[in-house]
Amino acid sequence: NVCAVYVYRLCKRIYSKDVLDGQGGLNAAGRWHNQGHRVVYCTSSEALAVLELRVDLGSYVPRSPYVMHTIDVPDGIITELGAEALPLGWDAVPHTGTSRAVGDEWVESARSVALRVPSIHTETDRNLLLNPVHGEFGRVRVLAHRIYRFDH
Numbered sequence: 001n002v003c004a005v006y007v008y009r010l011c012k013r014i015y016s017k018d019v020l021d022g023q024g025g026l027n028a029a030g031r032w033h034n035q036g037h038r039v040v041y042c043t044s045s046e047a048l049a050v051l052e053l054r055v056d057l058g059s060y061v062p063r064s065p066y067v068m069h070t071i072d073v074p075d076g077i078i079t080e081l082g083a084e085a086l087p088l089g090w091d092a093v094p095h096t097g098t099s100r101a102v103g104d105e106w107v108e109s110a111r112s113v114a115l116r117v118p119s120i121h122t123e124t125d126r127n128l129l130l131n132p133v134h135g136e137f138g139r140v141r142v143l144a145h146r147i148y149r150f151d152h
Contacts, residue, residue: 003075007042007128008068010049010148016067019142022132031095032103032117032129039107040130042071044116048125050148055121062150070144073128077113077136079106091120107131113140 022038089098119125
């Protein structure tokens, strides 16, 4: 009996139809991967999705709408790494090769569709990385989406 895990992804509306393709990871590195890996970043709450993006944007307030996606990931396809299992420096600001090496190893191993890791912003929230090239990725589904505006 597999439980559903709901995660959230906030992206620009122009990327909404391809929200799970991981193309962004091919063009730019993130905290948990080096450029060249297809990785989709999600969060354990809508609030963390907004916080993650606000931190990245700094004082810039987007005028164009974003889309908040609710995504269903079966619990049985998730690997979890708690802070105690991560190397020293995984939470460095700005991020470094330490956390990227962890994510790259996970993607390349194809160990699971999803990797749950701690957020650097809150102790109770988690980020969930998705590997869209994994053989079982078809089990991940977008359940809902809605417009999200920062300028209200």
